[in-house]
Amino acid sequence: MLEYALKQERAKYHKLKFGTDLNQGEKKADVSEQVSNGPVESVTLENSPLVWKEGRQLLRQYLEEVGYTDTILDMRSKRVRSLLGRSLELNGAVEPSEGTPRAPPGPAGLSGGESLLVKQIEEQIKRNAAGKDGKERLGGSVLGQIPFLQNCEDEDSDEDDELDSVQHKKQRVKLPSKALVPEMEDEDEEDDSEDAINEFDFLGSGEDGEGAPDPRRCTVDGSPHELESRRVKLQGILADLRDVDGLPPKVTGPPPGTPQPRPHEGSFGFSSDVFIMDTIGGGEVSLGDLADLTVTNDNDLSCDLSDSKDAFKKTWNPKFTLRSHYDGIRSLAFHHSQSALLTASEDGTLKLWNLQKAVTAKKNAALDVEPIHAFRAHRGPVLAVAMGSNSEYCYSGGADACIHSWKIPDLSMDPYDGYDPSVLSHVLEGHGDAVWGLAFSPASQRLASCSADGTVRIWDPSSSSPACLCTFPTASEHGVPTSVAFTSTEPAHIVASFRSGDTVLYDLEAGGALLTLESRGSSGPTQINQVVSHPNQPLTITAHDDRGIRFLDNRTGKLVHSMVAHLDAVTCLAVDPNGAFLMSGSHDCSLRLWSLDNKTCVQEITAHRKKHEEAIHAVACHPSKALIASAGADALAKVFV
Amino acid sequence: MVMAEGTAVLRQNRPGTKYIQQNIRADFSNIDKILEPPEGQDEGVWKYEHLRQFCLELNGLAVKLQSECHPDTCTQMTATEQWIFLCAAHKTPKECPAIDYTRHTLDGAACLLNSNKYFPSSVSIKESSVAKLGSVCRRIYRIFSHAYFHHRQIFDEYENETFLCHRFTKFVMKYNLMSKDNLIVPILEEEVQNSVSGESEA
Numbered sequence: 015m016l017e018y019a020l021k022q023e024r025a026k027y028h029k030l031k032f033g034t035d036l037n038q039g040e041k042k043a044d045v046s047e048q049v050s051n052g053p054v055e056s057v058t059l060e061n062s063p064l065v066w067k068e069g070r071q072l073l074r075q076y077l078e079e080v081g082y083t084d085t086i087l088d089m090r091s092k093r094v095r096s097l098l099g100r101s102l103e104l105n106g107a108v109e110p111s112e113g114t115p116r117a118p119p120g121p122a123g124l125s126g127g128e129s130l131l132v133k134q135i136e137e138q139i140k141r142n143a144a145g146k147d148g149k150e151r152l153g154g155s156v157l158g159q160i161p162f163l164q165n166c167e168d169e170d171s172d173e174d175d176e177l178d179s180v181q182h183k184k185q186r187v188k189l190p191s192k193a194l195v196p197e198m199e200d201e202d203e204e205d206d207s208e209d210a211i212n213e214f215d216f217l218g219s220g221e222d223g224e225g226a227p228d229p230r231r232c233t234v235d236g237s238p239h240e241l242e243s244r245r246v247k248l249q250g251i252l253a254d255l256r257d258v259d260g261l262p263p264k265v266t267g268p269p270p271g272t273p274q275p276r277p278h279e280g281s282f283g284f285s286s287d288v289f290i291m292d293t294i295g296g297g298e299v300s301l302g303d304l305a306d307l308t309v310t311n312d313n314d315l316s317c318d319l320s321d322s323k324d325a326f327k328k329t330w331n332p333k334f335t336l337r338s339h340y341d342g343i344r345s346l347a348f349h350h351s352q353s354a355l356l357t358a359s360e361d362g363t364l365k366l367w368n369l370q371k372a373v374t375a376k377k378n379a380a381l382d383v384e385p386i387h388a389f390r391a392h393r394g395p396v397l398a399v400a401m402g403s404n405s406e407y408c409y410s411g412g413a414d415a416c417i418h419s420w421k422i423p424d425l426s427m428d429p430y431d432g433y434d435p436s437v438l439s440h441v442l443e444g445h446g447d448a449v450w451g452l453a454f455s456p457a458s459q460r461l462a463s464c465s466a467d468g469t470v471r472i473w474d475p476s477s478s479s480p481a482c483l484c485t486f487p488t489a490s491e492h493g494v495p496t497s498v499a500f501t502s503t504e505p506a507h508i509v510a511s512f513r514s515g516d517t518v519l520y521d522l523e524a525g526g527a528l529l530t531l532e533s534r535g536s537s538g539p540t541q542i543n544q545v546v547s548h549p550n551q552p553l554t555i556t557a558h559d560d561r562g563i564r565f566l567d568n569r570t571g572k573l574v575h576s577m578v579a580h581l582d583a584v585t586c587l588a589v590d591p592n593g594a595f596l597m598s599g600s601h602d603c604s605l606r607l608w609s610l611d612n613k614t615c616v617q618e619i620t621a622h623r624k625k626h627e628e629a630i631h632a633v634a635c636h637p638s639k640a641l642i643a644s645a646g647a648d649a650l651a652k653v654f655v
Numbered sequence: 656m657v658m659a660e661g662t663a664v665l666r667q668n669r670p671g672t673k674y675i676q677q678n679i680r681a682d683f684s685n686i687d688k689i690l691e692p693p694e695g696q697d698e699g700v701w702k703y704e705h706l707r708q709f710c711l712e713l714n715g716l717a718v719k720l721q722s723e724c725h726p727d728t729c730t731q732m733t734a735t736e737q738w739i740f741l742c743a744a745h746k747t748p749k750e751c752p753a754i755d756y757t758r759h760t761l762d763g764a765a766c767l768l769n770s771n772k773y774f775p776s777s778v779s780i781k782e783s784s785v786a787k788l789g790s791v792c793r794r795i796y797r798i799f800s801h802a803y804f805h806h807r808q809i810f811d812e813y814e815n816e817t818f819l820c821h822r823f824t825k826f827v828m829k830y831n832l833m834s835k836d837n838l839i840v841p842i843l844e845e846e847v848q849n850s851v852s853g854e855s856e857a
Contacts, residue, residue: 429762
């Protein structure tokens, strides 16, 4: 609403200016006519230098409006005069501009002033680029997308000192325009104006979500329409300008579903330039704040403490941050062959992430990934997830004691596709309390689950009729199980760990416990948080609350090795598919990689922030790619390469 | 929950989601207590945290709706006859069937509320981002209104378990996040009726 009022004010202000400006030159009149004709018509002008000039005109108008050009143009035109020796035309044009701060230079001075202006924009972009991220976003790629800048002749060489004062002015004048373009400030982070426009699409379409083309929709709230018309105009201008240079139009052509041209759209047409300028040149102020935030975040992520000279060592670096859950992520599972990941969270949902999409979407190394699908069916936190064979199905267990099986949708799906009810497959009921652990064995096509009700159950989760095959009651002897895993060397065995500190090997064919492994240790029982099986050797590895990790032999049951691994309880383990490395995560916020040859730590990564005494809940290794992931209580999942 | 990035000291002072969740668990019908911010709490952050909690709890309603709300029965997102809501999650607003609208809106809200770009810090909320909260509230509300007018039984069941629509309505009114004209579910009148008739909602 405030925006709307502001726009009206601007309209009046601009109308006044138009009144004074019309005396100046024909081009101005042209522009005002074009502007008042509405966005649709301006969009349809193609490959016309008039459109190009119109764009510049609008830019200039904006600049005047924010008082940007007041003294800058003066200085610049003086410079132009001195450097180029322009005579009467420029003089004639400049004087009025000196005399009347608001009046733009005349047609002759137009190109001079404008190219300077535009050059200045270029410089702004470069500054933004330098200020933000160093060399990555250098003007080149950005400028390539703003073709009208490149087409300006480079008349002047040295504008840096002007730019300093310009920036100060920019910051000053940013403030009044802030209220008008609150959302666009966020876009200032993007040097790429196209992306900025696309962000604006979000806003525009967001507002349109209230039903712009719907005739029944009440039109009391005028601002959505304003945004839409401005967006349309903006897109139109950019599309046309790109067309001028023969570049493929980067913005979609005719604006879809254009609302009926409103009578006072013309006067708002110029406001689109507000957005161009803000996205291109402005944002020094907001950028500073935001830049600090993002930079610190990334820097905190990885610190190599032990730099082993081992030839096999690979340093893992954070690549993706998966941000979409509302509450801590409890479990992770990788797709067996693709760069995709499933996360299960306490917020009751599972999300499927396609890491490939993140890479191709934005070239500016967007580390954030968005999920491609959300699985909703659990009531309450989802505690465990396991991937089925060939990653066609996956299974999730939750605090609601249900195990759901899901059909994994196509990885190339759009997150906003229609709902596919076949994704939700079966419910495996039977447990009486929260299901804390799940494991799937592709060899035997069996799912093992352990629950707070004190049982370990084996299921046949085949899609036709899933059934519970057997139940191991463990409560009496060992207590509540916390984790299960299939032993890789022996598919008919599973190993389960307990809160009491026991680890027990069960034989599925015999239907009973086989062996109790010596995981209790001399210091007494400590809860085991996770148990994993070595892929090649008959070795079981357990993660304990007493900060230690223990290695146990499956055949003899003896403790092979024990080590203090972390500063706080070790919560999760994962073994890499080759059996060379072990990953462990702990509530001390660190992820550690251990070489299984000599049981030494080869890398430590600090990931995740502590939330209420908990930090990392799960870690996972991709079965075939060099990807590892960690899941945290801070609702983030991080993927390292 | 997004932790305060790089401001570890302030983190301890911020009650955040857990505080809200504790109050809800204690007594979900005591809406005023749940909505009341603690001493010194930044209002923008408070609204943001609550909105996250609402979206989290709305998953439960969405799960229930999934079973009943099919694209062939509810082909559009409507509440009363007067309104058809277009889904804003697409490049151009689309007339999604109701279940799609619900899912897309919840997914879109998850992206927005968790995004680093709009909500980088959980210690303070930028002015520009506060405006987003209003639009999220508007769209979320439509899920309630569709459920109320078209899937009344599910709505009532869920409401009895969580008081979510009550709390949401009071929340948006308290912080002026939506205009009252949009609040079409007659929930508070019901509340008056219920208290008069002596029904207790545990």
